[in-house]
Amino acid sequence: MNAIEVKNLKKSFGDFQAVQDATFSANAGEVLSLLGPNGAGKSTTISMLSGLLTPTGGDASIMGHSVTKEPELAKASLGVVPQDIALYPDLSARENLVFWGKMYGLRGAALKSRVDEVLEIIGLTDRQKDHVGKFSGGMKRRVNIGAALLHKPDVIIMDEPTVGIDPQSRRHILDNVKELNRQGMTVLYTTHYMEEAAELSNHIAIMDKGRVIAYGSHDELIKMVGQETRIDVTLNAEAEKILDAWRATEGVARIDSLDGKITALVDDSNRVLPRLFDAASKHGVRITSVDIQEPNLETVFLHLTGRALRD
Amino acid sequence: MKILAIAIKDLTRSFRSAFAIGMMVVAPLMLTGLIYFAFGSMSSGDVSMTAIKVGVVNADKLPDNSVLNVPIGDNIRSMFFDESVKSWIEASDYADEASVRAAVDKQEIGVAVIIPQNFTERYLSGKKDVQVLIVSDPTLSIGPAVVEDMVTMMVDGVAGGGIAIETIMERLQANGIQPNPTQIPSWIERYTNWYADFQRNLFHHPDKAVLVLVAPAADETKTANPLAQMMGLTMVGQMIFFAFFTGSNSMMSILREDEEGTLARLFTTPTNRTNILIGKFLAVFFTVFLQGMVLMAAGRFAFGIQWGQPASVALAFAAQMIAAVGLGVLLISFVKNTKQGGPVLGGGLTILGMLGGLFTANIPGGMPEAFNVIGNFIPQGWVLKGWRMALDGSAAGDLLIPFFITITMGIVMFAIGAMMFRKRYA
Ligand SMILES: Nc1ncnc2c1ncn2[C@@H]1O[C@H](COP(=O)(O)OP(=O)(O)OP(=O)(O)O)[C@@H](O)[C@H]1O
Ligand SMILES: [Mg+2]
Numbered sequence: 001m002n003a004i005e006v007k008n009l010k011k012s013f014g015d016f017q018a019v020q021d022a023t024f025s026a027n028a029g030e031v032l033s034l035l036g037p038n039g040a041g042k043s044t045t046i047s048m049l050s051g052l053l054t055p056t057g058g059d060a061s062i063m064g065h066s067v068t069k070e071p072e073l074a075k076a077s078l079g080v081v082p083q084d085i086a087l088y089p090d091l092s093a094r095e096n097l098v099f100w101g102k103m104y105g106l107r108g109a110a111l112k113s114r115v116d117e118v119l120e121i122i123g124l125t126d127r128q129k130d131h132v133g134k135f136s137g138g139m140k141r142r143v144n145i146g147a148a149l150l151h152k153p154d155v156i157i158m159d160e161p162t163v164g165i166d167p168q169s170r171r172h173i174l175d176n177v178k179e180l181n182r183q184g185m186t187v188l189y190t191t192h193y194m195e196e197a198a199e200l201s202n203h204i205a206i207m208d209k210g211r212v213i214a215y216g217s218h219d220e221l222i223k224m225v226g227q228e229t230r231i232d233v234t235l236n237a238e239a240e241k242i243l244d245a246w247r248a249t250e251g252v253a254r255i256d257s258l259d260g261k262i263t264a265l266v267d268d269s270n271r272v273l274p275r276l277f278d279a280a281s282k283h284g285v286r287i288t289s290v291d292i293q294e295p296n297l298e299t300v301f302l303h304l305t306g307r308a309l310r311d
Numbered sequence: 312m313k314i315l316a317i318a319i320k321d322l323t324r325s326f327r328s329a330f331a332i333g334m335m336v337v338a339p340l341m342l343t344g345l346i347y348f349a350f351g352s353m354s355s356g357d358v359s360m361t362a363i364k365v366g367v368v369n370a371d372k373l374p375d376n377s378v379l380n381v382p383i384g385d386n387i388r389s390m391f392f393d394e395s396v397k398s399w400i401e402a403s404d405y406a407d408e409a410s411v412r413a414a415v416d417k418q419e420i421g422v423a424v425i426i427p428q429n430f431t432e433r434y435l436s437g438k439k440d441v442q443v444l445i446v447s448d449p450t451l452s453i454g455p456a457v458v459e460d461m462v463t464m465m466v467d468g469v470a471g472g473g474i475a476i477e478t479i480m481e482r483l484q485a486n487g488i489q490p491n492p493t494q495i496p497s498w499i500e501r502y503t504n505w506y507a508d509f510q511r512n513l514f515h516h517p518d519k520a521v522l523v524l525v526a527p528a529a530d531e532t533k534t535a536n537p538l539a540q541m542m543g544l545t546m547v548g549q550m551i552f553f554a555f556f557t558g559s560n561s562m563m564s565i566l567r568e569d570e571e572g573t574l575a576r577l578f579t580t581p582t583n584r585t586n587i588l589i590g591k592f593l594a595v596f597f598t599v600f601l602q603g604m605v606l607m608a609a610g611r612f613a614f615g616i617q618w619g620q621p622a623s624v625a626l627a628f629a630a631q632m633i634a635a636v637g638l639g640v641l642l643i644s645f646v647k648n649t650k651q652g653g654p655v656l657g658g659g660l661t662i663l664g665m666l667g668g669l670f671t672a673n674i675p676g677g678m679p680e681a682f683n684v685i686g687n688f689i690p691q692g693w694v695l696k697g698w699r700m701a702l703d704g705s706a707a708g709d710l711l712i713p714f715f716i717t718i719t720m721g722i723v724m725f726a727i728g729a730m731m732f733r734k735r736y737a
Contacts, residue, residue, distance in 0.1 A: 050579040075581040082579075086572035088320070090327050102316040103580040147576075 036207035079148030089133030138169030317590025558639030637721035640728030667691025
């Protein structure tokens with residue numbers, strides 16, 4: 001059984017189709033990233049998964065429970081970390097966690113000890129009595145995540161949890177995600193940062209304009225585009241002196257020179273680069289700079305849409 | 312269980328909010344206290360009150376192509392110069408802020424009211440960054456409070472009217488009716504005039520203004536302590552007004568949660584949406600209950616008010632709670648966001664309170680007949696009737712008619728409001 005199963009999910013607001021026929025799934029215990037630019041429909045998709053919005057068409061299930069037919073069961077298996085902080089600023093961190101725990105049906109000693117555990121996980125045991133309103137942005141984000149962990153959900157959905165915070169808190173949160181996943185939670189992670197998607201995920205669904213335009217593992221997605229590593233080189237001499245020798249080098253698929261800069265597409269830069277340096281030495285040419293560009297999700301998005309992921 | 316957890320959480324938040332506490336118990340007690348001291352000192356000898364000297368700077372101008380005929384500043388200014396307040400307000404015009412402040416410093420006047428140049432323009436455009444400034448002699452206590460009250464009532468009333476018109480327009484448009492925009496200025500105009508007249512008639516007429524009350528003549532008093540009786544009515548008026556305010560204000564927490572994102576988060580938990588609404592309604596009820604208990608106890612101990620026979624008091628109080636919750640739920644179900652909520656509560660409840668006779672409850676001889684009739688259509692009016700009877704010492708049986716009428720109103724309002732909320736959220 002897939003932990004998350006999304007089938008032909010649709011949502012329109014009036015005439016506007018925010019999500020069109022989204023289909024993807026996540027195996028139990030994996031991290032699935034939903035990657036897409038602003039307005040792609042990520043939050044709308046997540047809102048349907050978490051029971052906030054009713055789909056216009058299609059269906060989705062969490063741990064086998066349809067979000068439209070058995071919403072309470074689906075919600076009970078799910079923890080949701082909303083994109084914007086959703087906490088009570090005039091309650092303390094502990095009071096917030098206790099309240100959200102109760103909303104997931106915990107009570108008594110079990111609730112108390114689980115709140116202690118979660119405070120430990122998010123690293124706020126010392127500050128548990130302070131009002132959330134007084135916390136820094138990064139600390140609020142951590143409580144925001146903590147509130148979704150209380151009932152030990154099988155699946156956790158995080159909507160852009162690292163937007164607008166400092167690199168240190170971001171690192172803390174990414175490590176938290178990995179740790180939760182290591183403990184067996186299935187994570188649906190939404191982001192418009194391709195580095196985060198690449199670092200965390202087993203699978204990635206790329207969304208744009210309400211559609212899932214690509215789905216697969218990081219490597220599969222990159223292969224799908226079929227690009228080789230690109231190497232940009234500059235020399236202390238005329239490109240013509242070396243171009244033919246390099247073109248004949250094993251592993252070089254293509255080589256061009258433009259305005260003194262040489263661009264090569266190679267199958268494996270680790271193997272090919274030393275050969276290029278060797279050939280250069282033999283011809284008495286010096287390489288003055290090298291820039292290696294591994295194909296990445298950005299390139300994939302560019303390839304699929306003709307636009308950059310970040311505008 | 313979850314319902315209770317939601318209600319308790321809301322209560323905790325209310326009791327941590329300085330504003331909520333202020334409006335729940337501090338304001339009604341302070342206002343009652345003000346009248347108590349004003350009145351108490353008058354009845355102990357010096358009956359004639361020295362007039363409050365007010366200096367007015369009205370720089371307000373009508374913006375270009377305004378919908379109004381006169382700037383709001385003129386309305387505010389004229390309140391202080393009105394024939395009807397001559398006996399207790401002595402107003403004079405000043406050219407600018409500096410000169411009026413100097414007059415306050417030299418104690419030539421007690422209170423300065425400064426209406427800035429672009430007040431009407433900023434106010435009507437919804438930008439409330441420009442305010443009427445009230446500067447007062449720090450040695451005075453009552454005068455400035457009264458002046459402030461007059462200004463806020465006027466301004467809130469105008470704002471309330473503006474929002475009412477906006478809401479009506481939206482409703483009409485939502486139902487496919489295109490109102491003729493050229494009519495709007497005349498609506499605003501008519502409303503403003505009506506409101507100004509209303510203010511004048513109610514508050515500034517010599518024998519109706521709160522501060523020129525004289526002690527009830529000895530022969531018409533039944534009870535041993537006329538002051539306590541008058542205070543009872545004063546306090547009841549304040550208590551009812553602020554109970555309704557509290558009912559609406561605590562209901563507004565649902566809009567606040569909607570804006571804070573916590574309502575959406577609640578909806579992602581395995582909690583039935585109807586139960587979430589019930590939890591919030593319950594919190595409103597508890598809050599109004601606790602507030603009433605505190606006010607009744609404070610009234611008893613601070614001002615010596617005899618509330619009446621326990622069973623009658625219970626009926627009057629129960630009616631007040633149900634009506635305050637009902638109207639709160641209904642009012643807020645029409646409001647889109649907390650920003651809109653403030654003026655709706657301030658203006659709407661002030662108007663309803665006036666029509667229901669809350670601010671004039673303590674005036675001997677009562678109200679013009681027309682107002683007593685209007686009061687019959689307003690929940691506040693019926694709550695007041697119940698309390699009047701309780702204070703008079705009526706038995707519970709006599710209170711049954713106002714009780715049933717009030718709770719029927721309350722339940723109907725609650726039902727409509729709850730239905731609208733269910734449609735909106737559940
Ligand atoms: N309630 C709504 N009514 C109308 N349009 C909406 C509503 N919610 C979202 N949209 C529109 O649907 C589209 C998708 O929005 P969504 O919030 O799902 O994007 P997103 O991928 O989460 O973007 P971001 O990275 O900015 O959070 C946007 O064009 C948005 O304006
Ligand atoms: Mg989003």
